Amino acid sequence: MTTTDTPVNNGVNVEALLGARAALTEAPEAAQFQWRATCEWQNGTHSHSTVEGFFGLGEEQSHRTRFSFDADHPEIFASQDNGVTPPELALVALASCLTAGIAAVAQNREIQLRRVSATIEGAMDVRGVLGADSDVRNGFSDITVTYDIDADASPDEIRALVAQSQKRSAVYDIITNPTNVSVEVR
Amino acid sequence: MRTTTVVIGAGQSGLAMSRCLSDRSIDHVVLERGAVANSWRTERWDSLRLLTPNWQCRLPGYAYDGDDPDGFMTMPEVVDFITNYATAIAAPVQSGTTVASVRRTDGGYRVLTDQGEWQCETVVLAAGAFNVPRVPAFAEAVPPTVTMMTPMEYRNPEQLGEGGVMVVGASATGVQIAAELRRSGREVTLAVGEHVRGPRTYRDRDIHWWMEAAGVLDERYNEVDDIVRARRVPSMQLAGSPERATFDLNALRNIGVKLIGRFAGINGSHAQFSGSLRNKCELADLKLGRLLNTIDEWATDNGLDDSTPPPHRFAPTKIDPAPPLDLDLARGEIETIIWATGFRPDYSWLDVTVLDGKGMVRHDGGVADSPGMYLLGSPFLRRRKSSFIDGCRADAQELIVELTAYLDRRASPVRA
Numbered sequence: 200m201t202t203t204d205t206p207v208n209n210g211v212n213v214e215a216l217l218g219a220r221a222a223l224t225e226a227p228e229a230a231q232f233q234w235r236a237t238c239e240w241q242n243g244t245h246s247h248s249t250v251e252g253f254f255g256l257g258e259e260q261s262h263r264t265r266f267s268f269d270a271d272h273p274e275i276f277a278s279q280d281n282g283v284t285p286p287e288l289a290l291v292a293l294a295s296c297l298t299a300g301i302a303a304v305a306q307n308r309e310i311q312l313r314r315v316s317a318t319i320e321g322a323m324d325v326r327g328v329l330g331a332d333s334d335v336r337n338g339f340s341d342i343t344v345t346y347d348i349d350a351d352a353s354p355d356e357i358r359a360l361v362a363q364s365q366k367r368s369a370v371y372d373i374i375t376n377p378t379n380v381s382v383e384v385r
Numbered sequence: 386m387r388t389t390t391v392v393i394g395a396g397q398s399g400l401a402m403s404r405c406l407s408d409r410s411i412d413h414v415v416l417e418r419g420a421v422a423n424s425w426r427t428e429r430w431d432s433l434r435l436l437t438p439n440w441q442c443r444l445p446g447y448a449y450d451g452d453d454p455d456g457f458m459t460m461p462e463v464v465d466f467i468t469n470y471a472t473a474i475a476a477p478v479q480s481g482t483t484v485a486s487v488r489r490t491d492g493g494y495r496v497l498t499d500q501g502e503w504q505c506e507t508v509v510l511a512a513g514a515f516n517v518p519r520v521p522a523f524a525e526a527v528p529p530t531v532t533m534m535t536p537m538e539y540r541n542p543e544q545l546g547e548g549g550v551m552v553v554g555a556s557a558t559g560v561q562i563a564a565e566l567r568r569s570g571r572e573v574t575l576a577v578g579e580h581v582r583g584p585r586t587y588r589d590r591d592i593h594w595w596m597e598a599a600g601v602l603d604e605r606y607n608e609v610d611d612i613v614r615a616r617r618v619p620s621m622q623l624a625g626s627p628e629r630a631t632f633d634l635n636a637l638r639n640i641g642v643k644l645i646g647r648f649a650g651i652n653g654s655h656a657q658f659s660g661s662l663r664n665k666c667e668l669a670d671l672k673l674g675r676l677l678n679t680i681d682e683w684a685t686d687n688g689l690d691d692s693t694p695p696p697h698r699f700a701p702t703k704i705d706p707a708p709p710l711d712l713d714l715a716r717g718e719i720e721t722i723i724w725a726t727g728f729r730p731d732y733s734w735l736d737v738t739v740l741d742g743k744g745m746v747r748h749d750g751g752v753a754d755s756p757g758m759y760l761l762g763s764p765f766l767r768r769r770k771s772s773f774i775d776g777c778r779a780d781a782q783e784l785i786v787e788l789t790a791y792l793d794r795r796a797s798p799v800r801a
Contacts, residue, residue: 227742341707359671365664366579375660376649 207351211306229256245271245281286321286339292370294319294344300364305350310360314349342374388412389792391496392509393487395421395478397444397467398762399511401777403476404445405785411792415476416498418483422467424513429460431541432565434625436557438591441775444470445782455591457625484512488736493757506795507757507788510735510746514763514772515728524724526651528714532721536562539723542569548720549573551656551712553648555580556619559725560632564624566723567642574712574719575637577662578647582669582702583621584631587677588684588693592623599683601676602770603779606750609765616765619727620772634666634702645708654715658708666702674698730763751784757791759784 223230232255238248251265269282283291294317305312321342327335348357365371390406392399395417406413417423435442440454447470458466471478482500489495493506518535527533532546536558542565549572552563559575567573583592596602609615624632634644646659681696712719732740739755741747747754750767761780763771770776 355671355674358667359675362664362667362671365661366668371661371664375646377652377657 207306207309207311209302209306209312211303213303213306216303217307231255241269241281243271244276244278245269286323289339289374290319290321290342293342293368293374296368296370297344297361297364300368301346301348301360304360304363304367305352308356308360310356311351312348313351314347316347318345318347319343320345386414386501387504388414389505390414390507390509390788391416391494391503391505392511393484393496394510394512394762395471395476395480396424396511396513396762397422397470397774398513398777398781399509400467400471400474400476400478401444401781402509402511402759402761402785403478404447404474405781406788407474407476408445409785409789411789413477414503415478416482416484416496416503417478417480418512420468420480421471421476421478422464424515425460425463425467428537430536430539430562430565431460433561434459435463435774436620436623436625437593437773437775438625441593441597441773442466443775444778447473456627484734486734486736489755494737506792507759509759509761509784509788510753511761512730514730516731517729518724519727519729520724521648521726523651524722527656527722528654530717531714531719534721534723536723536725542566542571545571546720547571549718550721550723551576551648551719552723552725554578554619554725554727555622555634556725556727557621557623557632559723560622560634560637561624562723562725563642564632564637564640567637567640572643572718573641574643574645575634576645576648576658577634577665578659579665580619580634580669581621582633582673582699583623583676584633584673584699585623585626585629586631587680588696590693591629592621595680595683596676597770597775598687599680601679602768602773602775604769606765606767606771612765615769616763618764633699634704635700638703643708644704645712646710651714654713656712656714656719658710658712660710662704662708666704670701751780752787757788757795759788 232253234253236248236250238246240246246269248268248270249265250262252259252261254260268288270285270288271281272278272284273280298315298317301315302312319342321339323339324335326332327337346361350357352360389411390413392402392413392415395415399415403413403415420426434457438454439449439451439456439458442449442458449466479500482498484496484498486497487494487508490504493504494508496503496505496508518537520535524533539562545566550566551574552559552566553576555575555577563573563575585592587595593602606612622632624630630636638644644662646662647665648656649659650657677696677698684690684693729744732744732746737755737758739746739753739758746760748760751760753760760766761784762777765771767780767783768776771780
């Protein structure tokens with residue numbers, strides 16, 4: 200058996216995150232962020248969204264580059280399938296948020312990750328969005344995320360990573376709790 | 386009037402400090418708005434018993450010496466215990482004295498009461514950490530047809546109508562009230578957020594026995610990862626019942642209490658619940674697993690494995706596959722909501738700039754961030770057991786050292 204003292208490295212700078220937490224605890228105004236996206240209709244159900252700037256730490260900020268996302272619907276909905284459906288984007292948001300959280304928590308707990316794979320499934324009765332049955336909600340009736348994780352940790356420690364990641368996840372909170380939404384027209 | 390130390394509050398904390406002050410011949414007075422053990426007399430429901438076993442009721446120079454060491458005191462018994470302590474230690478309690486303000490002066494503090502004014506060098510805040518119920522702001526949006534109550538007003542099921550009850554919060558308070566109301570025949574729904582699961586007994590011994598023996602209750606405030614968070618963790622789901630029953634969510638579910646997610650908000654007349662119930666239960670199950678691992682390791686290391694039943698684990702918390710996320714409060718199924726959502730201290734009389742942004746006293750292990758001011762009886766003040774009677778004992782015995790050193794420094798200032 201060989202033992203090495205290689206430090207745990209999941210590519211997360213925990214010291215920076217803990218430093219930010221300490222700094223923002225003292226300066227709550229700097230912790231006020233605003234995330235933004237813009238969306239342009241293309242044709243049919245196809246839209247093109249971009250994300251570049253955001254506000255935080257008291258000033259305008261920008262991603263390193265402009266990211267863009269196409270959304271559409273598949274051909275079985277008589278669309279042209281130029282992109283994923285918006286509910287699928289929501290699933291992507293949840294899975295990527297939880298996965299980022301797992302990496303950060305693992306780093307903080309000094310657990311080396313080798314592989315983290317998630318499968319995310321959202322069940323939906325589309326009679327809701329089609330207006331075919333007003334008793335059916337538009338959104339997901341149920342979301343299931345299944346993780347497959349290879350790490351230097353016991354099964355319970357891995358379950359605790361996943362549980363803690365949910366506790367600190369923005370998108371998990373966004374999806375599980377109500378949010379006031381204002382949609383206005385200029 | 387002038388004294389060296391004013392202690393505010395004649396509960397277990399203030400009296401423990403009084404005894405420590407007397408031991409060192411420090412002149413002091415204990416101011417009490419009502420009678421000794423006032424909160425225990427006036428702010429508790431009828432069936433409540435202490436969470437900690439009788440043998441663990443220890444105060445400086447005093448301990449339970451009755452014939453039921455493994456039992457749990459009723460509220461009248463707690464009041465007797467604390468009142469007898471006050472008598473035994475001849476505590477200089479001035480009851481019926483409400484503090485109106487505490488201010489800094491050049492030499493210390495000025496404590497203004499409805500019975501006169503005190504000047505002192507040091508002041509000990511021991512008025513309790515659970516004075517005012519914390520109720521979420523959206524409670525205002527609950528339809529007026531629903532009766533609302535906090536655990537401070539709740540006394541027994543007879544106070545309530547026969548209709549359904551929603552208990553919000555699954556700490557020790559929430560689970561005990563939910564169980565009592567369910568046993569009274571009412572439909573009970575329990576809204577569950579973050580909670581701490583605990584069995585009353587494990588391997589034939591009380592969970593508090595194990596937690597004390599394994600050093601969990603004595604874990605110190607400067608040894609935990611995140612003390613700010615540790616101080617806000619809800620109380621473990623325990624009750625002191627003669628049957629030594631466990632009050633976890635599985636036990637509640639077995640008697641027919643409906644478990645739903647955290648009460649997240651109100652939209653119109655609709656109560657909305659978080660979809661996070663599974664995660665909250667998983668977190669609590671895992672945390673309990675870690676506690677039992679600690680206990681089992683300690684038992685092995687200390688040779689208890691031959692004399693106690695073998696380790697085992699409790700069944701995971703069972704929840705419905707799809708607990709409701711929405712409940713129309715206008716439909717009348719819920720007649721009463723009980724907000725068991727925690728308490729906060731009342732410092733409305735504290736005119737000293739020592740409160741943080743959340744209205745809590747800034748302190749380091751009870752040494753407040755204001756010279757000569759000390760805090761007692763607050764969760765995880767110096768150790769995990771700080772909010773228990775036994776915790777007051779340990780904390781007062783350490784804080785008296787700090788307080789005495791402060792007085793000594795003032796008496797003989799170091800010359801530059």
